[in-house]
Each structure stands twice: as C-alpha cells, then as structure tokens.
Amino acid sequence: MTLRHIIGLALIAAVLPLAVPWLGFVFTLAVGKGLAALGVAVLLRGGLISIGHALYFAVGAYATAFLMRNDGINEFLLLLLLSTVVATLVGLVVGVFMVRYRAIFFAMLNLAVSMVFFTLLSKMYHVTGGTDGLRVATPTLFGFAPSRVQFNSVLQYGSLILMIGAALIVDRYLRSPLGEALSAVHSNEVRLEYLGVSARRVILIAYAASAALAGLGGTVTAFAVGHIVPELSYWTISGQLVLIAVLGGIGGTPGAFIGAFFLELVRTFAVGFAADAWNVIIGIALLIVIFFLPEGLYGLLHRTGKQGSTP
Amino acid sequence: MSSAYIPLIVDGLADAALIFFVAVGLTLVFSVMRILNVAHGSFYALGAYISVVIGLWLTGRGGPVLGLAALVISPVLIAVLLGPLIELTLLRWTYGRPEALQILVTFGLFLILEDAQKLIFGVQPYSQDTPMQILGITRIGGIVYLNYQLILVLMAVLVAVGLRLMLKRTRIGKLIVTVVTDQELAQTLGIDSSRVFILAFSLGVFLAALGGALASPTVGVAPGLGSETIVLAFAVAAIGGLGQIEGAALAAILVGLTRSAAIYFAPEFQPVAPYLVMLAVLLVRPFGLFGSIGLRRI
Amino acid sequence: MTAILSVRDLHINFGGVKAADGVDLEIFPHELVAVIGPNGSGKTTFLNLCTGYISPSQGSVTFEGQAITDLRPRQITRRGIARAFQIPQLFTGHSLIDNVMLAIAAQRGIWQPFRPLAQREYLDEARRTLGLLSLDEAADLPTATLPEGMRKLADIAIALALKPRLLLLDEPTSGVSTAEKFPLMDKIVSVLRAGKITALFVEHDMDMVERYADRVLVWDAGRVIATGAPGEILRSADVLERVIGVS
Ligand SMILES: Nc1ncnc2c1ncn2[C@@H]1O[C@H](COP(=O)(O)OP(=O)(O)OP(=O)(O)O)[C@@H](O)[C@H]1O
Ligand SMILES: [Mg+2]
Numbered sequence: 076m077t078l079r080h081i082i083g084l085a086l087i088a089a090v091l092p093l094a095v096p097w098l099g100f101v102f103t104l105a106v107g108k109g110l111a112a113l114g115v116a117v118l119l120r121g122g123l124i125s126i127g128h129a130l131y132f133a134v135g136a137y138a139t140a141f142l143m144r145n146d147g148i149n150e151f152l153l154l155l156l157l158s159t160v161v162a163t164l165v166g167l168v169v170g171v172f173m174v175r176y177r178a179i180f181f182a183m184l185n186l187a188v189s190m191v192f193f194t195l196l197s198k199m200y201h202v203t204g205g206t207d208g209l210r211v212a213t214p215t216l217f218g219f220a221p222s223r224v225q226f227n228s229v230l231q232y233g234s235l236i237l238m239i240g241a242a243l244i245v246d247r248y249l250r251s252p253l254g255e256a257l258s259a260v261h262s263n264e265v266r267l268e269y270l271g272v273s274a275r276r277v278i279l280i281a282y283a284a285s286a287a288l289a290g291l292g293g294t295v296t297a298f299a300v301g302h303i304v305p306e307l308s309y310w311t312i313s314g315q316l317v318l319i320a321v322l323g324g325i326g327g328t329p330g331a332f333i334g335a336f337f338l339e340l341v342r343t344f345a346v347g348f349a350a351d352a353w354n355v356i357i358g359i360a361l362l363i364v365i366f367f368l369p370e371g372l373y374g375l376l377h378r379t380g381k382q383g384s385t386p
Numbered sequence: 387m388s389s390a391y392i393p394l395i396v397d398g399l400a401d402a403a404l405i406f407f408v409a410v411g412l413t414l415v416f417s418v419m420r421i422l423n424v425a426h427g428s429f430y431a432l433g434a435y436i437s438v439v440i441g442l443w444l445t446g447r448g449g450p451v452l453g454l455a456a457l458v459i460s461p462v463l464i465a466v467l468l469g470p471l472i473e474l475t476l477l478r479w480t481y482g483r484p485e486a487l488q489i490l491v492t493f494g495l496f497l498i499l500e501d502a503q504k505l506i507f508g509v510q511p512y513s514q515d516t517p518m519q520i521l522g523i524t525r526i527g528g529i530v531y532l533n534y535q536l537i538l539v540l541m542a543v544l545v546a547v548g549l550r551l552m553l554k555r556t557r558i559g560k561l562i563v564t565v566v567t568d569q570e571l572a573q574t575l576g577i578d579s580s581r582v583f584i585l586a587f588s589l590g591v592f593l594a595a596l597g598g599a600l601a602s603p604t605v606g607v608a609p610g611l612g613s614e615t616i617v618l619a620f621a622v623a624a625i626g627g628l629g630q631i632e633g634a635a636l637a638a639i640l641v642g643l644t645r646s647a648a649i650y651f652a653p654e655f656q657p658v659a660p661y662l663v664m665l666a667v668l669l670v671r672p673f674g675l676f677g678s679i680g681l682r683r684i
Numbered sequence: 685m686t687a688i689l690s691v692r693d694l695h696i697n698f699g700g701v702k703a704a705d706g707v708d709l710e711i712f713p714h715e716l717v718a719v720i721g722p723n724g725s726g727k728t729t730f731l732n733l734c735t736g737y738i739s740p741s742q743g744s745v746t747f748e749g750q751a752i753t754d755l756r757p758r759q760i761t762r763r764g765i766a767r768a769f770q771i772p773q774l775f776t777g778h779s780l781i782d783n784v785m786l787a788i789a790a791q792r793g794i795w796q797p798f799r800p801l802a803q804r805e806y807l808d809e810a811r812r813t814l815g816l817l818s819l820d821e822a823a824d825l826p827t828a829t830l831p832e833g834m835r836k837l838a839d840i841a842i843a844l845a846l847k848p849r850l851l852l853l854d855e856p857t858s859g860v861s862t863a864e865k866f867p868l869m870d871k872i873v874s875v876l877r878a879g880k881i882t883a884l885f886v887e888h889d890m891d892m893v894e895r896y897a898d899r900v901l902v903w904d905a906g907r908v909i910a911t912g913a914p915g916e917i918l919r920s921a922d923v924l925e926r927v928i929g930v931s
Contacts, residue, residue: 124486175672178485179422183624184668187661190617198654248797252789255801259775259786265684266773269735270790270846271761280797310617314424314493321490351504358497365491366479681738684728684769 080329080373081242085235088336092231099231101339103299106234109335110241110292112319114285116331119320120249121281122261123177126313127185130169130192131286133308134162135293137196140209140303151214151229155237155294162290163283170282174275177264186310196305208304211297227299234295241288242328248284249328257281289316318357322364324371333372392529394646400535402642403542404604407597408615409622410549410634415590417566417629419583421477422485424492427616428499429464429591433598434607435507436460438514441602450516457517457602461595469588477587478580496612504609511608518603538600545593546635553631562586566629594619621664627677636675637667686749688713688850688882689765694733694743703729704740705906711850716876717884718893718914720927721903727886728770730903731852735767736760747850766848770855770886772839774827780838781823784810787845813845816875817868832859837868844875851876853885857892865889869896890918902927 088106092099111132118125138158142148148157169188176184196203203209213226221229248254256277259267264274297303306312315338323334341360345353364372412426437460445453476495480488521533553559565572565582572579598611605611622641626633641660648656673679687710694707703726711717719727732738734745736757744753752760761767775783785806789796814820817837822830827838836859843851856872857865873896876883887893893900893914900917902910904926910917917923 119486122485124489126489172669176668179416179628180624180668180672182422182489183620184665186617187621187624187664191658191661191665194655194657198657247800250800250802251797252786252794252799252801253797255778255782255786256789256794258777262775262777263773265682265737265757266775266842267786267790268756268758269761269767269773270787270842271758272790272794273758277794309613311613314496317486318490318493321486352501354497354501355505358494358501361490361494361497362476365487365494684732684737684771684773 077242077246077327077329080327081239081332084329084332084336085239088235089232099227100299101343102336103227103231103234104296105335105339106238106332107292107296107299108316108319108339109238109323109332110295111289112292112316112323112335113241113245113328113331114288114292115316116320116323116325116328117245117249117257117281117285117288119317119325120254120261121257121278123278123281124182124317125185125285126182126310126317127187127189128285128289128316129308129310129312130185130189131162131166131289132293132296132312132316133192133196133303133305134165134286135159135290136211136297136303136307137203137209137293138162138290139294139297140211143212143214144209149212149215150218151216151226151233151298154214155291158294159287159291162293163287166283166286166290167279170279170286173282174278186313189308189310189313193305193308193310196308203305206305208302211301211303213301214298223301230295230298234299237291237295238332241291242332245284245288246328253277253280318361322361322371324368324373327373330371330373337372389527389529394650395643396531396535396539397649398643398646399639400532400538400604400642401645402638402640403538404597404601405618405622405642406542406635406638407545407600408594408619409626409638410545410631411590411593411597412619413623413626413629413631413634414549414593415587416623418562418586419477419481421480421488421492422620423590424489424616425472425495425499426492426590426594426619427614428496428503428612429468429594430598430601430615430619431503431607431612432464432468432499433461433595434602434605434611435503435512435598436464436595437599437602438512438607439507441514441516445516450520454517454520457599458596461592461599464595465588465592469591470584472591473584473587478583496616500609500612503612509609511606512602513606515603534603541600542635542638545596546631549631558582558585618660621660624674625664625667627671627674630674630676633674633676637663640667685712687711687746688748689734690746691730691734692744692746694730694740694745696729696733696738696740702726702906704733704743707733707743707907709901709908709911711882711884713882714880715882716873716896716898718897718900719884719886719903720888720890720893720900722927725903726906727903728854729906731767731854731886734760734852735765761846761848764849765852766843766846766850767852768836768840768843768854768856770858772832772835774835774838774842776826776828778827779824780819780827780830780841781807781810781814783827783838784813784841784845787842788813791846810845813841816844817841817871833861833864836860840872844879847879848881851881851883853883855886855888858888865892866895894918 088102111128115125115128135158138161139154142154142157148154173184197206213223256272260274260277267274319334319338320331323330341356342353345356408430415423437456440460441453441456444456476491480491518534524531524533553563561577561582564577565579622637623634626637641663644659644663645656648659667675689711691707691709694704696704707730721727733740736755744751747763785801788806788809789801811820814823819837819841822834840856857868860868869892897914900914901908902923910923
C-alpha cells in the first residue's frame with residue numbers, strides 16, 4: 076500500500092516538471108518539508124506534539140553550510156549524510172531531556188529549545204551570518220562540479236529517491252516492535268512500563284529518528300534554495316510541520332509528503348495572486364481539512380482506494 | 387542593594403505586568419477548556435493595534451486624556467466581538483478531540499489572524515506613546531519613575547487579586563471552578579458548561595487584548611508581535627504550571643526581572659531569557675512551579 | 685521454605701488516609717493466595733507498592749531475596765513479577781493480538797526497529813496465549829471495543845504472555861458474569877499450575893476464594909488483620925463482620 080502510493084507520488088513529481096519546469100523546484104522544497112514533517116508524524120504516533128522541530132530542520136541546513144564553509148567538504152552525498160548525522164546527534168542530546176515530558180509540556184519545551192536556537196542563529200553574526208543567513212554553494216557530485224542547472228535536476232530527482240527511501244524505512248520502523256511500542260506509549264504508557272519496557276527509551280529513539288528526518292529535510296532545503304536564514308528554525312515553521320503531518324494524515328508515511336506537496340502548491344499559487352494573504356489561505360485550507368477530512372488527505376486516498384477494491 | 391538597580395527592577399516589574407495579562411489569559415483558557423490556544427498572542431497584537439487606532443481617533447475628538455480610554459475600551463470590544471464567535475464556531479468542535487488537532491485548529495486561526503492584521507493595518511509599525519507622556523513621572527529620592535509603569539504594575543496586581551476573588555466569591559467564578567475540577571459533576575449539577583466556556587474564553591481574550599493595549603504605548607506595534615507574544619506566554623504559563631493563576635503571576639515576575647536584567651547585562655540574549663528560565667524551572671519541577679499531576683488509578 | 689515475596693512494615697498515606705499502615709506478609713512459591721477486604725482497605729495500593737507504581741514512605745519489599753522497594757515498575761516486571769489490573773490497562777489503539785504480541789516482544793527483546801511485530805513466531809505464541817483464556821475469537825478486534833469482561837481477560841492474557849514467576853491479579857473476574865466466573869478461574873488456575881507460577885488475586889466473591897485459594901490474606905484499613913486457610917478464615921466471626929458484612 077505504502078509502496079504503491081509513495082511511488083505513485085514520486086512518479087507524478089518526476090513527470091509533471093517535464094511539462095512545467097518550475098514545478099521541479101516547488102517539488103524539491105516539498106520533499107524537504109515532507110521529510111521534516113514525516114519526523115513530526117513519527118512523534119505524533121507516540122502522541123507527542125513537537126512545536127519545535129524546525130530546530131532540526133535548521134540544524135540540518137546550517138550543518139551543511141558550516142561543513143562546506145569551515146571544513147571544505149563539498150561532496151553532495153557526504154554532506155547529506157553528515158548533516159543528517161549532526162541533526163541526529165543534536166536530537167539525541169536534546170531528546171534525553173525531552174523524553175521526561177509529555178503532552179503540552181513536551182510541545183512547549185521543544186518550542187523553547189527551538190526559540191533559543193533561533194535567537195542564537197540570529198544574534199551570533201560572526202558564526203551564523205546573523206539574520207542575513209549563509210549562502211550554500213553548489214556542491215560537487217562524486218568529484219565533478221556540476222552547473223547550478225545540472226545540480227538542480229540531480230537534487231530534484233535525488234530528493235524523490237530520498238522520499239521513497241525515507242517513507243519505506245519509516246513504514247517498517249512503525250510496524251516493528253519498537254514502532255508499535257511507540258504507539259503504545261500514546262495509548263497506555265503505564266501498561267508499557269508494566270511490560271518491562273522503558274517508555275523513555277522508546278521515545279528517545281523516535282525522537283532521534285525524527286530529528287534525523289527533519290535534519291535531512293533541512294539539508295535538502297538548503298541545497299534547493301542555496302541560501303539559509305534563521306527563520307528556518309522559527310516556531311511558525313515548526314507549526315507548519317505539524318500542520319503538514321496532520322493535514323496529510325498520520326495514517327501512513329505517504330501522508331506527510333502528500334501534505335507537503337499540497338502545502339507547497341497552495342503556497343506557490345497563493346503567492347501568485349494573493350501574496351499577503353497566503354497564511355489566510357493556508358489557515359482556511361487547514362481548517363477545512365481538519366473539519367471535513369478527519370483522516371487527512373492521505374485518508375482520502377485510502378478511502379477511495381478501499382472503495383475501489385471492494386466490489 | 388544599590389539604588390542603581392531600582393529602575394531595572396521597576397522595568398522588570400512593568401514588563402512582568404504586561405506578560406502576566408497575556409499569560410494568565412492563556413492559563414485560564416487552558417484550565418477551563420484544556421486547550422492550548424496558539425492564537426492567543428494574536429489577541430494581544432489585535433489589542434495593541436486597535437487601541438492605537440481608537441486612541442488616535444479619540445485623541446482627535448476629545449484630547450489625549452480621552453485617548454487613554456482606548457486602552458480599556460479596545461480589549462472589551464475585542465473580547466465581546468471575537469470571544470463568543472471563536473469559541474462557538476471553532477473551539478467547540480475541538481473539545482474531546484486529539485491534542486494535535488486542537489493545537490492545529492488554533493494554529494489555523496493564528497495564521498488567519500496574522501494575515502488579517504497585515505491586510506487591515508499594513509506592515510508599517512504603529513506607535514502611540516501619548517498615554518505614557520501625559521501620565522508623566524514621579525521623583526522619589528532622586529529616582530525617576532514613569533507613572534505609566536507604576537500603573538501597569540498596580541493594574542496587574544488588581545487583575546490577579548480580582549481574578550482570584552471572582553473565582554472564589556462570585557457565582558460565575560464558582561461555576562468556572564466546578565467545570566474545571568469536575569466536568570461530569572458540573573454536568574450532573576446541571577451547570578450550563580457551554581455558557582461557562584464562552585465566558586471563560588472571552589475573559590481570556592480580554593486579558594490578552596488588555597495586555598496588548600497596555601503594551602502599545604511602550605512598544606512599536608508591527609507584524610510579528612502576535613507570534614512573539616504567544617511563545618513568551620507559553621513559556622510563562624508553563625513555568626507557573628498550566629492553569630495556575632498565582633503560578634502565572636510568579637512566573638511573569640521571574641521572567642520580567644530576568645529579561646530586564648538581561649537587557650542591562652547582556653542585551654543580545656534578552657530574547658532567550660524566558661526560555662532559559664523555563665528550561666531551568668521544568669528541569670527541577672516538571673509540571674511548573676505550581677503544577678502537579680495526580681497518579682492515574684489503575 | 686523461603687518466601688518468593690516478602691513485605692515488611694509498608695506504610696503510605698494519601699492525605700489523611702492510611703492506605704498502607706504497616707503491611708507485613710510473605711508469599712511462598714507455588715501458592716495461590718487470595719486477598720480480601722472491604723472497598724478502600726488498601727488492596728490495590730498494596731499491589732501498587734509491590735510493583736513500584738508508588739513508593740512506600742517506610743518499609744521494604746523483597747522478591748526472590750532481593751530488595752525491589754525502590755525499583756520502577758519496568759524493572760520489577762523484568763525481574764519476573766507481572767500484574768493484571770483492577771481497571772484493565774490495554775493498548776487501546778491496537779488489536780487484542782497486537783497487545784499480546786507487544787508483551788511477547790517486550791519479554792524477548794523490543795529493540796528491533798526493522799522486523800515486523802507481526803512475525804510468525806510472535807503470532808503463534810500470541811494465539812496460544814489467547815487460547816488459554818478462550819479469547820482466540822476476539823484476537824483481531826480492537827481492544828477499545830471489547831466488553832468489560834473481555835478487557836479484564838485481555839489484561840490477564842498480557843500478564844501471562846510475560847511469563848512471570850509471580851502474578852498479581854486485581855479482581856480478575858470482576859467484569860465477568862457469575863456463570864462464567866468459575867470456568868474462567870479454572871482456566872487461569874490451570875495455566876498457573878502448568879507454568880508453576882505463584883499468584884495472588886484480589887477477590888470480593890467469597891465462593892471464588894473458598895474454591896481456589898490456598899491461603900487468604902484479610903485486609904482492613906491498610907493492614908493485614910488475618911491470614912490462614914480459606915476454611916477457617918471464612919468462618920471467623922470477626923472477618924465475616926468486617927469484610928463480608930461491608931462488601
Ligand atoms: N493515588 C491515590 N491518591 C489518593 N488516594 C488514594 C490513591 N490511591 C488510593 N487512595 C486511597 O487509598 C485508599 C485505599 O485504596 P485502594 O484502591 O488501595 O483500595 P482497595 O482495597 O483496592 O479498594 P477496592 O476494593 O474498592 O478496589 C482509598 O481510601 C483510596 O481513596
Ligand atoms: Mg482495588
């Protein structure tokens with residue numbers, strides 16, 4: 076099911092830009108956000124809402140910029156990998172503290188940590204470029220230096236492969252004992268402890284995984300845009316990630332990407348005819364989906380799929 | 387302690403007063419409806435914008451003293467117009483649904499209100515410090531105090547005491563407390579919790595808007611005010627312990643003083659001060675200063 | 685014979701209520717002990733104290749010769765004590781069989797991120813466990829929709845899946861109809877005997893106590909006021925008045 080849907084989505088995202096080239100960029104951004112939203116969706120499985128995951132999104136993006144600027148690492152795949160590792164490590168360290176909290180307190184602490192990070196990014200001009208942000212140059216590919224245009228195509232299709240890979244891996248994880256234990260944290264943490272399982276450790280692994288996904292998403296975004304700013308870590312981005320995750324539907328891993336594609340498309344069109352009102356449009360779209368599609372956009376696909384298969 | 391620190395403390399307390407209005411509104415709404423309202427900061431911003439606009443208008447008609455009235459009129463106006471409307475249309479639907487949905491519905495509202503403000507008031511900052519000017523200063527022992535700041539602190543104390551008294555003594559207050567402590571009992575007693583919700587939410591909106599209105603003479607009012615305020619209010623409400631009025635008051639003082647100390651000693655880090663306080667407090671007391679959680683019966 | 689569980693002088697207060705007020709007792713291997721006592725006498729609190737859900741203000745709990753007084757429920761479970769609850773504690777988002785498979789996974793190693801929970805081995809064992817309590821028919825139903833009696837059984841099935849050496853059952857048949865009580869307890873007891881599992885069950889139905897218990901502990905106001913064989917205990921005037929008269 077997941078496999079079919081995610082590959083379907085990837086095919087659409089691969090083919091449409093052949094007709095409408097600028098969509099390629101929009102879709103790459105959508106994959107970046109979708110990866111991060113998938114991280115948020117993983118935590119939602121455990122009933123944990125993070126309004127601070129833009130932190131890891133920004134960590135991924137800034138890690139890429141720093142690695143290129145300070146360490147002279149320019150290899151695309153290596154940068155993807157290292158930035159994700161950095162985000163995972165930050166997630167592990169922060170996670171050790173976060174796993175002690177639940178519900179609203181978990182949400183708010185993530186918010187607080189991300190806001191501290193946002194302020195540091197904005198104020199430490201000499202390290203982070205302050206509010207001007209940092210440039211992310213075009214990286215090399217296996218030693219070759221592609222032109223910007225060539226790199227964009229590589230990124231566009233490469234990110235779709237990342238999307239498929241991430242969706243399938245997360246899908247397996249959620250079905251594994253460890254992933255099912257994460258939902259068990261949500262439904263009955265007391266029982267889980269009475270099975271001899273540490274709920275905190277289950278959450279910590281999910282938290283690190285979600286940080287990894289958000290970091291990977293941030294790196295993809297940094298490469299796509301070529302310029303990063305502290306706003307990547309601002310809480311409204313975190314809010315958007317939760318929005319995408321729920322909008323898409325947390326019923327399955329493709330949901331996060333469907334939500335992200337939807338949001339980026341709406342944003343692109345909104346900027347065209349109502350630049351000042353795109354938040355209003357997103358807000359209303361969100362409320363409509365919440366009120367009328369309780370299982371999110373992915374639930375819609377699921378439902379029609381099911382109806383189709385039953386005679 | 388050297389008297390050089392007195393202005394610092396007064397600044398801190400005035401800041402605390404403004405933070406308290408928003409945070410206590412947030413905490414009140416949370417304790418009654420069990421909803422974390424992300425759009426709460428937008429009411430603060432609206433309070434600021436509308437009081438500036440009405441203030442300028444009134445000043446034009448009847449002079450600056452009449453303009454002062456705007457600081458109280460506008461929050462009342464916002465609470466009466468938006469409170470019941472939003473509670474009845476949006477929030478009511480979310481009761482009993484998953485937390486993620488509740489937060490998202492208010493996040494949707496936040497997005498809509500943020501842009502609505504830009505569309506209505508534009509993106510240029512507004513400022514209107516006449517109320518602060520006309521109230522003047524007081525000099526005690528060689529130290530100059532802004533009367534406006536003293537009044538802010540006084541009002542915060544009045545609001546805190548007033549809220550406590552209202553919840554303890556008045557009929558509607560007792561109804562609210564019953565709904566908070568035991569929803570089922572409230573239902574069996576025949577309490578119309580729907581009315582209680584509307585009232586409590588509108589009161590929350592009023593407090594946020596009041597904070598914004600009273601802040602408007604001291605800051606430039608510009609886009610982003612709402613989103614900055616809500617995270618601050620979250621931090622303060624969490625520090626105090628969600629749903630705790632006294633907790634919110636103490637947390638506001640703590641955050642207000644820390645912020646003004648930060649402005650003095652390390653201005654770049656003033657914005658992170660509230661979060662550092664929050665992290666420190668929750669590390670020691672996971673449910674906030676006054677918060678606690680009962681063990682689940684198993 | 686040395687006790688498998690021994691409890692010394694446990695105390696805990698809730699506000700003014702002394703829910704444990706000097707509890708002293710021992711449970712011996714392969715015993716089936718009934719705990720009786722009026723509502724609010726502290727029976728559930730005793731189980732909470734033994735399993736680390738709450739910590740006593742004073743006193744100690746020893747399991748198989750080792751102090752477990754300050755351990756968390758998770759650690760105590762890993763040492764071999766499982767519990768079924770007065771209010772069934774289920775994973776309401778999962779089907780019944782998933783609940784049991786989670787318990788099996790917890791016992792065998794939950795830290796597998798890429799093999800599915802629903803693997804052959806776990807499925808088979810979960811079905812076997814459900815079969816012991818005649819729950820096979822309900823295996824694929826979501827636990828949230830099960831009737832109360834079945835929820836209690838599901839909770840016991842989860843506890844059994846953990847393969848404990850000591851099992852604590854809090855009113856195991858309270859949601860079950862009178863006609864089904866005995867057949868059900870027969871099943872539970874045969875599992876206990878087959879697995880050589882020591883067990884303690886809280887019970888309000890004196891017929892059940894009489895029929896199944898090797899020994900009875902009588903609770904009142906946070907302490908054990910009598911212990912002995914069911915025959916003699918259930919005929920003691922004092923116990924009759926305090927426990928059965930009230931409940
Ligand atoms: N977490 C708690 N907080 C406050 N009081 C508690 C708590 N747990 C138990 N009590 C009180 O302790 C006393 C003993 O309760 P407990 O649940 O242990 O009784 P019980 O013997 O299991 O009763 P029943 O037969 O009704 O299940 C009761 O007065 C109860 O109200
Ligand atoms: Mg009990």
